[in-house]
Amino acid sequence: MAILVSKDKCRGCKMCVRACPFEAIDMVDQKAVINEKCTACGQCIGICPFEAIEKTPDKEGPVDLSDYRNVWVFAEQRAGKLMNVAIELLGEGSKLSKEIGDRKVCALLIGYQTDHLIPELFAYGADRVYQIDDPLLENYTTDGYTKVMADAICEYKPEIVLYGATHIGRDLAPRVAARLDTGLTADCTRLDVSLKNYIQYLDTCTTLDTSSIDPNSQDKNLKQTRPAFGGNIMATIVCPKTRPQMATVRPGVMTKLEKDETRKGELIKVQHKLAESDIRTKVVEVVKAAKEMVSLTDAKIICSGGRGLGDPSGFELIQKLADTVGGVVGSSRAAVDAGWIDHSHQVGQTGTTVKPKIYIACGISGAIQHLAGMQTSDVIVAINKDPDAPIFEVADYGIVGDLYKVIPEIIEEWSCTCNNN
């Protein structure tokens, strides 16, 4: 598989050079030439006005992957409590197992004394729970979890394995993927098996021409969509030749199923061969931060501040606004980089992805990587001095003005409105 430029058709317009995210196209004798930085992302193909660029298909025929069945979710728990993202992934896993057809969604529960979590996993959609329980697995360790998980995958052969893109999921998943020599896609924000659904998504949410994708193809590969290039573009990744297909998924983007306590499932207790000597790191202690955790993903309303605040004390006003509207404080990367506020408040590609009911952006210009993390919010209100700030491109309501004058009035009006009703 490679990207090829037809020398006859190329007219040297350089549109592909500008479109390439990886600087992988050079101009040689006024013709486009693909260099070694190419990742075959295909961005150039649709751009070319002369249809001079093509992707060559894989040389090898399809590999027999039919031994692999079912969708697994790593049911991450910490200190006996399930992470929200694991519950979200059960919802997504149910959707995917239906799209493949005749598949089960299974939770892989690793830890010590985790029995109390099993009914919860069934209630949120697991058809089957694989439980690996051992005192050695009480705390997360890379070595311990990788071994039992990789062994279980070899034994039961799931076709898809999903992990939350948490600090633990992102430590474990690459290690398991390397051990099994399979592919892994990081930080996905959308997953599809059904090509029809995928095409519908592309048609409604992107500018990509989908006429080259055949909606009736038998393609049952997992199409894993994620922000790439610092959140500036989206890429859909496939893993066609190896199994399982593995992905980490950002917390807060997938939808949980309604909890149904009457749901039952099958429990399989997995035997393992983990020995103490396999674990080469020692967890001396686990410390919970004293400060209250900023739960941006669960917040209904987020009030965010950026560099437009002028100085760190501006966050006092943002906090006051948040207190009034019953929201939590978020921030742009610029404000975090300036040291005005802790990283845990950061919204965006390198921070947290959020979709609250109301997102109020104050003094945030709207860098692409920030927009990538908040533009699916239900309603976006933007306040900025600069009428040309990109944040206004995604805002439902834009206010051009001095935030130090506007916000106090909003606080005042909000209190009146909400107290009267």
Added chain:
Amino acid sequence: MALKIIVCAKQVPDTNEVKIDPVKNTLIREGVPSILNHDDANALEEALKIKDQYPDTHITVVTMGPPQAKDLLIECLAMGADEGILVSDRALGGSDTWATSNALTAAVKKIGKFDILFAGRQAIDGDTAQVGPQIAEKLGFPQVTYVKEFSMNEKNITVKRALEDGYEVIQLQMPCVLTTIKELNTPRYMTIGGIYDAVKRDIPTWGARELEIDLNTVGLDASPTNVFRSFTPAPKGKGMMLECDCEKDTAKVLLEKLVEKHVIS
């Protein structure tokens, strides 16, 4: 202590500087500078701090990329690294994280025995955070990711590993692989003398042949993951600008709109 340290670093486009052409909805990449990836600068800084404490420490920086990634190695040498190695070959082009870690693992083995391998947690162009752990797995060494504090004595390394809601204190022994985050330290600047010496240094380039690597384990075709499609999201339609004579009226109109749309009640 005379430690041997390897630092894995990557030259990346400064993705914060990338803008989208609003008409054509494509990336504008003119004028986007190439930089030493942020987390990797923290990885090198931690190695340099160890060298400050134990001057016999030897630091080798290895990077994989196109020929111009040599500039990054010059920068690392000018900051104080002892040696730089460029892994570069057309056969490695288009590698995904699995294939990249195969090539880098081969390079690390060729460099020889080490005590600590530092890598940045993730690069800002891909944000995958996979290559560090995958190298650790292929070398068969323990790893700690998201390292935000580091200390060591003759026997043990103790690190704090950042979690979303706190941290873990972890002890382990060398050799090991550690991936670093911004909170760990503040990278130093290059020195003038360092730059002067660094540009004169010979930086070896290792290709697939020097690495003696199986060509079925590197490059685009060998990579288990491929890009199926890539695209820019369609911009959300522009909303309504609220323009009133004074801030008070603007705030009033905003609240009316929010109530009207049943966003608040």
